[in-house]
Amino acid sequence: MSDEYNQKNTPLEAQSSETISGTPSKDIDYVRPAELPEQDLYHGHSFITKWIFCQDAKVIGIQYFLTAVFTGIVGLVLSWLMRLQLGFPELVPFITAEHYYQFVTMHGMIMVVYFLTALFLGGFGNYLIPLMVGARDMVFPYVNMLSFWMFFIAVCVLMASFFVPGGPTGAGWTLYPPQAILPGTPGSNMGIILMLVSLSLFVIGFTMGGLNYIITILQARTRGMTLMRMPLTIWGIFTATALAMLAFPALLVSCIMMTLDKMLETSFFMPAILQAGEVLNYEGGSPVLFQHLFWFFGHPEVYIVALPAFGIVSDLISVHARKNIFGYRMMVWAIVGIGALSFFVWAHHMYVSGMNPWFGFFFATTTLIIAVPTALKVYNWIITLFRANIRMNTVMLFCLGFIVTFVNGGITGIFLGNVAVDIPLSDTYFVIAHFHMVMGIAPLMVIMGAVYHWFPLVAGRMLSEKLGKWHFWITFLGAYSIYFPMHYLGFIGVPRRYYEMYDSPYVASATGMNEFITVAALIVGFAQLIFIYNIVSSLSIGKPAGKNPWKANSLEWLTPEVPPAHGNWGEKLPVIHRWPYDFNVPGAKEDYITQTTPPSEVISAKVEKT
Amino acid sequence: MSDNSLNNLPGGFKGMSHDMGSDQTAFKGVQWGKVMMWIFLLSDTFVFSCFLISYMKGRASTVVDWPNTSEVFSLHVGDVPVPLLLIAIMTFVLITSSGTMALAVKYGYEKNRKMCGWLILATAIGGLTFVGMQVFEWSKLIHEGVRPWENPFGAKQFGSFFFMITGFHGTHVSIGVIFLFIYARKVFRGDFDNGKRGFFTTMKSDYVAIEILGLYLHFVDLVWVFIFAFFYLW
Amino acid sequence: MDETQKKEQATTHKIGIYLWIWGLLFVLSFFSYLVDWFAFQGLLRWTLILIFMFLKAGLIMAFFMHLFWERYALVNVLLWPMTAIVGFFVLMAAEAKYTVFTRLLYFFIGG
Numbered sequence: 001m002s003d004e005y006n007q008k009n010t011p012l013e014a015q016s017s018e019t020i021s022g023t024p025s026k027d028i029d030y031v032r033p034a035e036l037p038e039q040d041l042y043h044g045h046s047f048i049t050k051w052i053f054c055q056d057a058k059v060i061g062i063q064y065f066l067t068a069v070f071t072g073i074v075g076l077v078l079s080w081l082m083r084l085q086l087g088f089p090e091l092v093p094f095i096t097a098e099h100y101y102q103f104v105t106m107h108g109m110i111m112v113v114y115f116l117t118a119l120f121l122g123g124f125g126n127y128l129i130p131l132m133v134g135a136r137d138m139v140f141p142y143v144n145m146l147s148f149w150m151f152f153i154a155v156c157v158l159m160a161s162f163f164v165p166g167g168p169t170g171a172g173w174t175l176y177p178p179q180a181i182l183p184g185t186p187g188s189n190m191g192i193i194l195m196l197v198s199l200s201l202f203v204i205g206f207t208m209g210g211l212n213y214i215i216t217i218l219q220a221r222t223r224g225m226t227l228m229r230m231p232l233t234i235w236g237i238f239t240a241t242a243l244a245m246l247a248f249p250a251l252l253v254s255c256i257m258m259t260l261d262k263m264l265e266t267s268f269f270m271p272a273i274l275q276a277g278e279v280l281n282y283e284g285g286s287p288v289l290f291q292h293l294f295w296f297f298g299h300p301e302v303y304i305v306a307l308p309a310f311g312i313v314s315d316l317i318s319v320h321a322r323k324n325i326f327g328y329r330m331m332v333w334a335i336v337g338i339g340a341l342s343f344f345v346w347a348h349h350m351y352v353s354g355m356n357p358w359f360g361f362f363f364a365t366t367t368l369i370i371a372v373p374t375a376l377k378v379y380n381w382i383i384t385l386f387r388a389n390i391r392m393n394t395v396m397l398f399c400l401g402f403i404v405t406f407v408n409g410g411i412t413g414i415f416l417g418n419v420a421v422d423i424p425l426s427d428t429y430f431v432i433a434h435f436h437m438v439m440g441i442a443p444l445m446v447i448m449g450a451v452y453h454w455f456p457l458v459a460g461r462m463l464s465e466k467l468g469k470w471h472f473w474i475t476f477l478g479a480y481s482i483y484f485p486m487h488y489l490g491f492i493g494v495p496r497r498y499y500e501m502y503d504s505p506y507v508a509s510a511t512g513m514n515e516f517i518t519v520a521a522l523i524v525g526f527a528q529l530i531f532i533y534n535i536v537s538s539l540s541i542g543k544p545a546g547k548n549p550w551k552a553n554s555l556e557w558l559t560p561e562v563p564p565a566h567g568n569w570g571e572k573l574p575v576i577h578r579w580p581y582d583f584n585v586p587g588a589k590e591d592y593i594t595q596t597t598p599p600s601e602v603i604s605a606k607v608e609k610t
Numbered sequence: 611m612s613d614n615s616l617n618n619l620p621g622g623f624k625g626m627s628h629d630m631g632s633d634q635t636a637f638k639g640v641q642w643g644k645v646m647m648w649i650f651l652l653s654d655t656f657v658f659s660c661f662l663i664s665y666m667k668g669r670a671s672t673v674v675d676w677p678n679t680s681e682v683f684s685l686h687v688g689d690v691p692v693p694l695l696l697i698a699i700m701t702f703v704l705i706t707s708s709g710t711m712a713l714a715v716k717y718g719y720e721k722n723r724k725m726c727g728w729l730i731l732a733t734a735i736g737g738l739t740f741v742g743m744q745v746f747e748w749s750k751l752i753h754e755g756v757r758p759w760e761n762p763f764g765a766k767q768f769g770s771f772f773f774m775i776t777g778f779h780g781t782h783v784s785i786g787v788i789f790l791f792i793y794a795r796k797v798f799r800g801d802f803d804n805g806k807r808g809f810f811t812t813m814k815s816d817y818v819a820i821e822i823l824g825l826y827l828h829f830v831d832l833v834w835v836f837i838f839a840f841f842y843l844w
Numbered sequence: 845m846d847e848t849q850k851k852e853q854a855t856t857h858k859i860g861i862y863l864w865i866w867g868l869l870f871v872l873s874f875f876s877y878l879v880d881w882f883a884f885q886g887l888l889r890w891t892l893i894l895i896f897m898f899l900k901a902g903l904i905m906a907f908f909m910h911l912f913w914e915r916y917a918l919v920n921v922l923l924w925p926m927t928a929i930v931g932f933f934v935l936m937a938a939e940a941k942y943t944v945f946t947r948l949l950y951f952f953i954g955g
Contacts, residue, residue, distance in 0.1 A: 824909075
């Protein structure tokens with residue numbers, strides 16, 4: 001019985017866990033044959049085709065990772081400049097009000113879009129998806145390669161906006177019209193145009209990449225890999241990519257329309273305007289339309305950042321606590337449910353915008369509903385840890401840090417989701433504290449944990465645990481020191497996007513707090529140098545990792561070569577018999593059973609059907 | 611051959627959960643390139659939907675009257691103004707090219723290279739005719755004073771939405787036409803039978819590529835159906 | 845090669861069905877055009893426009909794009925997000941009504 005692809009004899013009946021027990025075959029290791037012939041991979045031979053225009057998803061993943069981290073460092077420096085102005089206004093006279101708003105805008109756009117989205121989807125997605133589903137590469141490597149270079153060009157256009165006359169746009173990352181394209185807002189000439197062009201290029205690039213991720217996961221899994229046997233990392237990245245495919249169009253449309261408003265004086269978003277005594281040519285447009293379009297994109301966008309983090313942290317926790325993730329199926333449905341619901345909550349960003357007042361009822365309801373599957377996931381992570389064999393290493397510390405900061409940020413989200421509570425808190429530091437906790441710190445904890453976890457696979461060496469623990473504690477305690485006090489600033493009404501406190505009642509009470517937050521931010525920022533040093537030095541002097549140092553179950557650790565070579569699996573594709581969470585199964589020899597272990601090898605263990 | 615058939619799989623919604631619960635592929639018997647084109651079209655549907663929804667919102671919220679589309683888009687045959695004549699011809703051309711494309715896909719699968727190639731060229735000519743008529747319409751309206759920023763017929767947003775939406779649609783059609791010419795060449799040369807590798811992607815292809823291109827062109831036709839209904843007729 | 849040919853031939857259809865659909869699309873386009881020719885107004889106009897539009901779209905998707913013969917998994921994955929767009933449409937229609945209401949209120953009655 002050949003298990004290779006055989007054109008004459010490829011039954012299309014599905015093999016799911018139910019079918020396994022129902023087959024008449026006595027062979028308990030039976031997995032149905034391949035449906036499709038092997039992928040025809042392109043092998044580059046020159047330096048350019050192997051490292052620059054490379055079509056190997058792993059190289060592309062690293063390219064995305066490095067480019068995203070570069071933009072993240074730019075965003076980090078911008079945040080230092082912002083904090084310096086807020087904490088010690090007299091210290092930095094070169095930061096004018098215009099500069100401050102430009103820093104705010106670029107920091108926000110870079111971090112949300114160019115750093116987090118690119119890192120999770122482009123970086124982790126490209127590297128892990130083919131490996132975790134058992135494919136040799138993405139289904140369309142050429143387009144995958146193009147997608148990275150499109151992203152790269154988008155980053156170049158964005159960075160170019162720093163150097164044009166007028167500087168980058170200072171409209172806030174939300175780019176609201178009419179101010180964004182009118183004088184008075186910094187960068188309202190070239191800056192905003194370059195931003196809009198860069199975003200459009202980003203959307204086009206990520207559509208190309210996203211298609212690859214979705215199709216590879218849906219149509220290119222290996223034998224035995226059902227959707228419900230995929231690691232939650234893949235579920236998170238998959239759902240996030242599906243969201244991206246459906247949410248980015250709204251961003252593209254709003255960018256195009258705003259570009260036309262600026263360049264051709266159309267009035268899509270521009271109402272009749274009186275500017276310094278002069279009546280402008282605009283008439284009849286609707287600024288709130290932009291807000292609807294932007295947030296129709298914007299809300300799914302934050303889940304595009306959060307869902308991969310949810311998925312990854314589930315895998316990290318189960319590997320380092322040596323326990324199956326509690327309620328895997330519900331975790332999957334929660335991810336899918338959060339993804340679907342995320343399209344129906346967008347106007348909770350618009351309670352004070354002057355939109356149709358009845359929308360508040362609808363969107364507040366849906367926002368509170370979306371909290372339910374999210375909370376379910378938090379409970380399941382905690383229950384996974386309960387009575388587990390927890391290894392308190394750096395990865396686990398970052399996972400615990402994620403849970404704590406995400407719960408904090410998530411709860412403040414419930415505050416803001418209610419219309420009445422949102423009205424006094426909107427546009428205050430409470431909102432800033434909320435979204436930094438839930439989108440900045442928590443996913444960042446996951447990213448760092450994920451790097452400590454997968455670095456041995458990518459580089460073949462372990463990162464230093466000692467440096468890692470220093471890095472964790474400074475980052476975690478420091479980040480809490482930055483954002484927890486901000487909630488109080490928000491409660492007393494300190495507004496966001498303010499260059500300074502002016503002669504306000506806040507000056508006296510908020511000064512000390514602002515100084516403290518600034519110092520904490522600078523310390524945490526510089527502490528990341530420990531991380532960078534750890535990575536760079538471990539590349540040469542780190543302990544060699546060998547195969548599967550964490551004793552994990554999922555496929556990416558089971559390649560014949562470490563780091564995985566082009567084509568990932570060598571001669572034969574892997575065959576899957578179980579889910580990736582068989583840890584500490586009663587009766588098994590080891591405390592883990594890899595996905596490729598056939599049932600005949602663990603016949604004495606109480607393995608459940610998955 | 612009875613094994614390798616979709617008929618053995620359960621159908622309907624039961625089939626859907628069966629397929630989704632299966633290993634390897636979720637969409638049975640569908641080549642990955644086809645699924646990729648479908649998901650891309652889903653994304654593009656959202657793009658055009660956002661355009662049309664914005665148009666609806668813009669038109670519904672003007673306090674200035676919207677131009678009468680029957681009059682603005684009429685052509686004069688002799689002395690008689692025929693409303694929406696050009697649009698009707700454009701619809702005819704696009705539906706016809708959709709039809710020739712569907713036939714081209716069929717002949718491609720039957721490996722009838724001659725019929726397939728000529729039908730692809732016919733589709734390309736149809737697409738070019740459509741774009742040409744769209745350009746003519748643009749020039750006629752520009753001549754009458756319609757601009758993206760204002761127009762003599764009514765609300766300012768009319769010209770903005772018109773040029774933006776038809777421009778995007780026309781661009782999509784043009785890209786489709788370019789690919790049609792490329793594929794016509796491939797078909798006539800027999801690249802889909804010889805397994806010739808693509809110039810850029812270096813991947814081998816087969817006749818499913820024509821079906822994939824066909825999906826794109828039918829999508830473009832679909833968008834026109836919606837634009838015709840919402841923009842010109844409404 | 846032989847079997848693939850048979851397999852591929854099995855999935856194509858007779859030319860008749862394409863010609864029928866083609867014809868139906870022309871008929872529906874003609875009806876849409878008549879809506880304007882007869883200058884129907886108001887609810888009747890909009891209902892007829894929408895009906896013909898969805899019929900044409902449905903025919904193209906089902907037969908030219910082959911969805912009628914595809915398995916439910918693909919059809920549902922494609923059609924449900926498209927129906928969700930209707931939700932977005934409805935909300936934006938409500939927003940447009942509110943916008944024009946506030947404009948009429950403030951421009952003509954005074955805020």
